[in-house]
Amino acid sequence: MxxxxxxxxxxxxxxxxxxxxxxxxxxxxxxxxxxxxxxxxxxxxxxxxxxxxxxxxxxxxxxxxxxxxxxxxxxxxxxxxxxxxxxxxxxxxxxxxxxxxxxxxxxxxxxxxxxxxxxxxxxxxxxxxxxxxxxxxxxxxxxxxxxxxxxxxxxxxxxxxxxxxxxxxxxxxxxxxxxxxxxxxxxxxxxxxxxxxxxxxxxxxxxxxxxxxxxxxxxxxNLKFDVPLDPGLVEQGKVWRQDLHVSQRLMVCAASTRDGEETVILKAWKDLLLNHAFAIAPLLCLVPRHPERFSEVADQINSAGLKFRRRSEWSNIPNDCAGIDIVLGDSMGEMPMYYSASDLVLMGGSLLPFGGQNLIEACAAGCPVLLGEHTYNFQQAALDAIDSGAAKRIKGELLLTEPIALMESLKELLLNTAELKKMSDAAKDYLVKHQxxxxxxxxxxxxxxxx
CATH class of the missing domain: 3.40.50.11720 (3-Deoxy-D-manno-octulosonic-acid transferase, N-terminal domain)
Structure with a gap:
């Protein structure tokens, strides 16, 4: 040759x-x-x-x-x-x-x-x-x-x-x-x-x-705006969300997290629960990007002293979340379900300098998105989502040892359901506009x- x-x-x-x-x-x-x-x-x-x-x-x-x-x-x-x-x-x-x-x-x-x-x-x-x-x-x-x-x-x-x-x-x-x-x-x-x-x-x-x-x-x-969500998974997620809302519980999905980010998220989530700002504590659905890290992340949750269940422990939709702080999303191909069940998405890959993961799929499910500062892999999509009102960035400096900025940003949004609804509508409009x-x-x- x-x-x-x-x-x-x-x-x-x-x-x-x-x-x-x-x-x-x-x-x-x-x-x-x-x-x-x-x-x-x-x-x-x-x-x-x-x-x-x-x-x-x-x-x-x-x-x-x-x-x-x-x-x-x-x-x-x-x-x-x-x-x-x-x-x-x-x-x-x-x-x-x-x-x-x-x-x-x-x-x-x-x-x-x-x-x-x-x-x-x-x-x-x-x-x-x-x-x-x-x-x-x-x-x-x-x-x-x-x-x-x-x-x-x-x-x-x-x-x-x-x-x-x-x-x-x-x-x-x-x-x-x-x-x-x-x-x-x-x-x-x-x-x-x-x-x-x-x-x-x-x-x-x-x-x-x-x-x-x-x-x-x-x-x-961007082709990602044209990708259809699996309707079966979307419906599963909506049923799960309805079950959560019956008990007046909100859910945050930390999606496609990368190595090192779970430590930050778990610290912020534990501080959020200890803050006692909610009459009914919200639920975190933590979904690592790479399946080979599922067990490692499970160990981190245990070490943080938080109660959790694996998605794989349910045969169908996890509809009984009482008494747990976290659902570990240890499954592949179910992101549309997790997004459709959530009230807010914290986008992985953006808290540490990994460049961010795909926020478009979350918007397709009508889910508001919270971003870190590292979104260079989706630069235009992130800027457009923020401009349209579908996404926000974490306010303040994200410290790895004391991630108070992440905790405060989560608390501010979760306590403002009217703002979440407004962002959800904006997410749907944002998707259609860019198809x-x-x-x-x-x-x-x-x-x-x-x-």
Whole structure:
């Protein structure tokens, strides 16, 4: 496989790319050690190992498919409206992932289509020349769509060389990521310039790609606004919420929390309960982002001296919450239920510098959102939600040892049900206002691939 290409942007950075390939070959054993380590919690990490090297595809291969790469859970859910649109056109889909949870999510969302063969689901191979080459020769897709931030150099450059149109869709680029790319100079810019096109979420994202000398960047909006919530889970959540409201109990969902944030949240929640500001104490539903941390977080709750039950202990909707302070959301794929049952969402990933998690799904359920200061992964969405009245930021400095600012912000909102109702209505309006990215992306792709 050639290390150079005569694209309109110049040659592939030869020395940089050679070093990159060398590092991949040196680190490849560690990648498998990492999978084996994770298999301690879920043996499925060791399934489909040959696919990670571009081999081991047992079923007949359908060529000429639409190839959509969604690295993990968030990207897979965001891709749902786009995949549905292509399925409605009777296109066959090759859906690739890098993570086990992404693959599980895809299987959950598209079980019927996978069973029928309309969707083929595999892992994207590691970004090594021979693995990528075998993958592309095996499937021969007619169009490639990478979701959001994925830009694997070997894949991107090779698609450019063989004339496979590869687009970065629902694309976002934080200021921090843009600085990292710029540190690689021409090599970093060449990577994004090698895409057939970049369809960005916001003007912020588009400007950052343009700062890398990428041409033809289009702004199409955010696919996450078009993602439908599972109606069954929404209904379950509403029943749970109704049961809570009968006892006049409010619930806060701390959603998709990251390592270190639970300590802050549990301290603030304990202080809130000890404050005795409520005639009936509110309930916290704590949902860690990564399932392998469920037991760890359970231990933290125990150590904090708070009473809790796991979601997994209920066969259906947890409707008997008397005597507990916290529900530990140790389940996958049930966020619409948690959101629909809640009066307020505290968005994980925003309390510590992780960049924030997806607040749009909470707004789709009509749930007000409380944000920390770290929302750079959803910069425009967070600003728009705050401007529309659907979200607020924590007031004051969030200290890790004494998170009084978080406690006070929670108390202020939970004691003002009229404000929560106003924010809930604003959340629904905010969602509707920003929908439509799916049709814009399809129109842009149709135009560029037929030219």
């Amino acid at each position: 050639s290390l150079t290409t005569n694209s309109e942007y110049g040659a592939r950075p030869r020395i940089w790319f050679a070093v990159y390939q060398l590092l991949w070959h040196l680190l490849l054993p560690l990648a498998f050690v990492r999978l084996a380590w994770r298999a301690r919690h879920a043996f499925s990490y060791l399934h489909h190992i040959p696919e990670r090297l571009g081999f081991g595809y047992s079923k007949p291969i359908t060529q000429g498919t639409i190839w959509i790469h969604a690295v993990s859970v968030g990207e897979t859910r965001a891709a749902q409206p786009l995949i549905d649109a292509y399925l409605a056109r009777c296109e066959s889909i090759l859906l690739t992932h890098m993570t086990l949870n992404g693959r599980r999510t895809g299987k959950q969302l598209f079980a019927k289509e996978i069973a029928s063969g309309q969707i083929r689901q595999v892992y994207l191979p590691y970004d090594i020349c021979w693995a990528v080459e075998h993958f592309l020769k095996t499937f021969k897709p007619k169009l490639g769509l990478f979701m959001e931030t994925e830009a694997w150099p070997t894949v991107v450059f090779r698609c450019k060389e063989i004339g496979l149109p590869l687009f970065l869709v629902n694309a976002r680029l934080s200021e921090r990521s843009a600085r990292r790319v710029s540190h690689f100079g021409k090599a970093g810019r060449a990577l994004f310039q090698a895409f057939a096109g970049i369809l960005a979420q916001t003007e912020f994202d588009a400007q950052r790609y343009r700062s890398l000398d990428v041409k033809g960047v289009q702004i199409v909006g 439509g990215a799916t049709n814009k992306i399809l129109a842009a792709l149709d135009q560029q691939t037929t030219c």
